[in-house]
Amino acid sequence: MTSKERGQFIRLLLNYQTKRIENIIRMYFGIDRDRCSLEEIGHDFECSTRTLRDSLNKGLNRIRVSLTHTDKMFPHEEMEEERKICKQLKEYVEGINPDLIHKELPYYYSKFLD
Numbered sequence: 231m232t233s234k235e236r237g238q239f240i241r242l243l244l245n246y247q248t249k250r251i252e253n254i255i256r257m258y259f260g261i262d263r264d265r266c267s268l269e270e271i272g273h274d275f276e277c278s279t280r281t282l283r284d285s286l287n288k289g290l291n292r293i294r295v296s297l298t299h300t301d302k303m304f305p306h307e308e309m310e311e312e313r314k315i316c317k318q319l320k321e322y323v324e325g326i327n328p329d330l331i332h333k334e335l336p337y338y339y340s341k342f343l344d
Contacts, residue, residue, distance in 0.1 A: 235318075236319065239316075239319045241262075244293075247289050251285050255289050268286075297323065
């Protein structure tokens with residue numbers, strides 16, 4: 231799996247988030263824009279960094295669940311392509327660190343994903 235394919239898969243998974251969480255993840259990790267700190271994002275959204283970290287962890291957890299439970303996340307037959315993509319991305323992530331898939335992310339964990 232190339233980095234370009236991984237980027238496309240992650241962008242696809244971001245489309246299944248709420249717009250707010252999608253924008254927070256994109257800003258925090260610098261997807262299709264410059265990276266921002268939680269303080270900068272908090273200034274844009276007019277909320278605290280703790281609230282942003284909660285939203286960020288919620289979005290990352292949703293992505294993790296979509297990778298581990300692809301049949302539940304994409305139950306319809308026309309979503310077969312999404313299932314295939316999630317399984318490929320899951321295999322890639324498990325190759326890096328299986329704990330990222332199988333364990334619940336603690337509250338503070340997202341700061342270590344940088």
